[in-house]
Amino acid sequence: MDNFDLNKVVEKIMDRIQKEFKEMDTLNVMVLGKTGVGKSTLINNMFNERMADTGIGKPVTKEIKKITKPDFPLAIYDTPGIELGGEKDLASLLDGIKAEVSKGVKSGDIEQAIHCIWYCISTPSHRFEEAEIKFLKELFDRTVEGEVPVIIVLTKSYSKVDAEKMMSEIEKENLPIAKIVPVLAEDYDIDEEYVAKAYGLDVLSEVMNNAVPEAVKKTFVAVQKANLELKKKRAHAVVAATALTAAATGAAPIPFSDAALLVPEQISMLAGITAVFGFPVEKGTFSAILSSTIGTAGATVLGRTIASNLIKFVPGVGSVVGGIISASTASALTIALGETYIKIMEKVYEGELKVSDLSTKKGKKSMKAMFVKELKVKREKDKEVSE
Ligand SMILES: Nc1nc2c(ncn2[C@@H]2O[C@H](COP(=O)(O)OP(=O)(O)O)[C@@H](O)[C@H]2O)c(=O)[nH]1
Ligand SMILES: [Mg+2]
Known part of the structure; x- marks a missing residue:
């Protein structure tokens, strides 16, 4: 007797999975930070797909690139080359961010909104620079205006002592940050003998899960791997x-x-x-x-x-x-x-x-x-x- 068709059941499951993914609202994450701080490394280690290596990048502005992958409900707004040096660059980047954020707010569509911003600072740089403080103040005061949670990610934090120092320096500025999270996205070879083990991505994930709107939590849990x-x-x-x-x-x-x-x-x-x-x-x-x-x-x-x-x-x-x-x-x-x-x-x-x-x-x-x-x-x- 063979009235159970395994193949048919399996087909049904596969259809349902595709449907589940299609029905998920796309999560939009913007990643800011200077060149070389470790944005791409962070992005690739946080999500199920290696977005920063293999995703399709579409320029949004001169500084901002939107990365997506087919059938994957995540969009990363990467800023591959920002320097925060001159006033002009800074203003144009902030304008670009503001335009994206407002577009989402005006549309009233959850899939158009920027759900979270990661601002990355590299811990080994040992400095929370004037230009960065200025940038962040502008970001909060005139750009996102409480519409988007901003998480500061302290990248390459193989020294937890240095990460602590950096954290208290940032806290002094009293910025309306959702959270400061030190991470080491990949193991780091300190010398031939010592390897600092990657850590902190699970914490960042937990913080993200609390920060993003309810409607995209399901998506976030699915696309993250940390x-x-x-x-x-x-x-x-x-x-x-x-x-x-x-x-x-x-x-x-x-x-x-x-x-x-x-x-x-x-x-x-x-x-x-x-x-x-x-x-x-x-x-x-x-x-x-x-x-x-x-x-x-x-x-x-x-x-x-x-x-x-x-x-x-x-x-x-x-x-x-x-x-x-x-x-x-x-x-x-x-x-x-x-x-x-x-x-x-x-x-x-x-x-x-x-x-x-x-x-x-x-x-x-x-x-x-x-x-x-x-x-x-x-x-x-x-x-x-x-x-
Ligand atoms: N071992 C280790 N290397 C890192 C980490 N984060 C960044 N890097 C290295 O730092 C360099 C710049 O990183 P990248 O992600 O390209 O920076 P981006 O310009 O901000 O995207 C690369 O050589 C990375 O391998 C980390 O967590 N661990
Ligand atoms: Mg990069």
């Missing part, structure tokens, strides 16, 4: 919401049966989690994930014997009669599937697992083990509650 906790939090919320719907409607994949069904709720759950993590997952990967978790008709890895051994882990499975299952079973299976998938995405994020490893025999085995573990955890919790 803070795993932000992604996990959002992914768990997707699972919890799906489990509630699943419990309410009794909608659940029926596991280990001839007709393992993945209902629309679970399809959008998997798509939603994928969007939160924001890296490309291919069709073959989903086939592998589905066949090693909920199982499919005639699935090679999940033979009947294994299936009958597994089924006892499903809470309330006794009530599976003719495809009707209890609310608790529906939600347990949904949670187990969702949480397993989050763990897989986490491993990919941490570099412990490659997406391509998932469709191997070993990958499938490990996913199955994870799924069973999730079901067991749920069963133990249920027991505690009923005791």
